[in-house]
Amino acid sequence: MKVGIEVNGREVAEEVEDRTLLVHFLRDTAGLTGTNIGCDTTSCGACTVLLDGESVKSCTVLAAQADGHAVTTVEGLADPGGELHPVQRAFREQHGLQCGFCTPGMIMASVSLLEHNPKPTRDEVRTGLEGNLCRCTGYHNIVNAVIEASGQEVDR
Amino acid sequence: MIPAAFAYHRASTVDEALALLSEHGEEAKVLAGGHSLLPLMKLRFAAPEIVVDIAPLDELRYVRLEGDELAIGALTRYHDLHHDPVLAEHAPLLAHVAGSVGDQQVRHRGTLGGSLAHADSAADLPAAVLAADGVLVARGPSGERRIPAAEFFVGPFTTPLEPDELLTEIRLPRQTGIGWGFEKFTRRAIDWAIVGVAVAGKAVALVNMAGTPIRAHATEEALAAGATAADAAALAAEGTSPPDEAHASAEYRRHLARVLTARALRQAGIA
Numbered sequence: 001m002k003v004g005i006e007v008n009g010r011e012v013a014e015e016v017e018d019r020t021l022l023v024h025f026l027r028d029t030a031g032l033t034g035t036n037i038g039c040d041t042t043s044c045g046a047c048t049v050l051l052d053g054e055s056v057k058s059c060t061v062l063a064a065q066a067d068g069h070a071v072t073t074v075e076g077l078a079d080p081g082g083e084l085h086p087v088q089r090a091f092r093e094q095h096g097l098q099c100g101f102c103t104p105g106m107i108m109a110s111v112s113l114l115e116h117n118p119k120p121t122r123d124e125v126r127t128g129l130e131g132n133l134c135r136c137t138g139y140h141n142i143v144n145a146v147i148e149a150s151g152q153e154v155d156r
Numbered sequence: 157m158i159p160a161a162f163a164y165h166r167a168s169t170v171d172e173a174l175a176l177l178s179e180h181g182e183e184a185k186v187l188a189g190g191h192s193l194l195p196l197m198k199l200r201f202a203a204p205e206i207v208v209d210i211a212p213l214d215e216l217r218y219v220r221l222e223g224d225e226l227a228i229g230a231l232t233r234y235h236d237l238h239h240d241p242v243l244a245e246h247a248p249l250l251a252h253v254a255g256s257v258g259d260q261q262v263r264h265r266g267t268l269g270g271s272l273a274h275a276d277s278a279a280d281l282p283a284a285v286l287a288a289d290g291v292l293v294a295r296g297p298s299g300e301r302r303i304p305a306a307e308f309f310v311g312p313f314t315t316p317l318e319p320d321e322l323l324t325e326i327r328l329p330r331q332t333g334i335g336w337g338f339e340k341f342t343r344r345a346i347d348w349a350i351v352g353v354a355v356a357g358k359a360v361a362l363v364n365m366a367g368t369p370i371r372a373h374a375t376e377e378a379l380a381a382g383a384t385a386a387d388a389a390a391l392a393a394e395g396t397s398p399p400d401e402a403h404a405s406a407e408y409r410r411h412l413a414r415v416l417t418a419r420a421l422r423q424a425g426i427a
Contacts, residue, residue: 001164018164018207040157042195043346045261054235054264060194061265064164065187065211109260130345131259 003067008076016063023047025063026073034074034104045132048105049073055112074104087111087149096145098136106132110146119150159197166209173210177320178297180206188231188270191262216324219243226328230269247328249336249356253284259346269323275315278348282309283369287354287361290328296321309368331356337423339416350404351412353420365396365413375417385426389418
């Protein structure tokens with residue numbers, strides 16, 4: 001079927017198999033490989049993107065379900081001039097990553113979390129990110145990064 | 157993992173969805189949020205030839221107070237149930253449980269109707285609707301019928317829904333100011349419950365203690381006869397047939413059912 005998705009503000013339309021998953025559409029059709037495939041079973045959150053502004057696991061959404069909708073991937077967060085999104089900046093400042101594999105998904109889940117809860121407590125950040133796994137176990141600095149991105153003092 | 161090939165159809169009205177289901181019968185599966193169906197299709201436990209996407213049916217997304225009943229559109233997402241002020245006031249158990257399913261991303265996609273129609277005995281919402289004496293409304297070619305939750309879960313992943321029927325609405329008696337409690341034990345934050353317990357008033361329903369969500373009848377009868385919460389909770393595993401598998405033995409699940417029921421009854425304000 002013909003699937004058309006507004007990816008990071010750019011219309012991407014292509015004939016794909018009906019069974020194409022959104023994450024494959026993003027990586028293979030749109031050519032945006034920032035979104036990683038981790039567990040491929042809706043568990044790890046590495047493939048998290050925003051669908052109409054809300055976080056979803058793109059390994060568990062058909063490209064067809066996103067047809068006519070807007071998707072934001074990690075590549076679409078920074079402004080066109082290269083200025084990082086506040087959540088990206090905070091992840092860098094707080095060293096909210098180790099190997100980096102979970103980072104795109106963590107950042108997109110954090111953006112969605114802050115959209116619903118702009119001033120979360122540390123507990124709310126941990127609960128809000130329960131669908132994202134960091135196998136380096138670098139959660140502490142990830143929580144710090146989200147707290148910093150929310151404009152709150154990072155209390156180590 | 158990629159699902160087996162299928163033909164994707166998108167319905168833009170309930171009537172169109174029903175026509176597609178009538179035309180394709182058992183070859184077709186309904187796709188709502190897709191968070192039960194797509195994982196099964198990726199594992200190839202399910203391989204429907206036709207997938208009917210009902211996501212565009214905004215007419216099935218609502219929470220309304222109608223007299224002494226709440227009417228909830230089957231396509232209402234967990235996220236929206238959890239944040240709905242009407243539900244929080246008049247069906248607090250369901251509002252809470254919807255916020256504890258899966259994770260943020262799952263709750264942005266999964267729907268109440270999808271969870272109920274999937275009828276996984278390890279899922280939280282079926283037990284919550286069973287505890288709340290919900291009624292499920294299905295529409296088919298010959299019209300609408302209402303199925304009480306107690307008659308809806310007939311076996312593992314099995315409901316009385318015909319292949320050409322669509323679950324459209326869930327109705328709950330209004331439970332304003334009711335005592336309620338919900339407890340579940342999971343191995344990891346986002347896992348299905350090893351065991352869960354939902355309490356609404358003096359109704360108690362168990363997650364993952366049989367092939368379907370079930371009411372803890374012995375506990376309910378004891379409470380009705382004036383037993384203390386502790387004594388009633390000790391009966392929570394009576395008449396259950398919990399799975400006995402790698403994640404937890406049946407005996408461990410019976411133990412959890414008793415402990416979690418005691419906690420959930422306490423949450424509900426039952427001494």
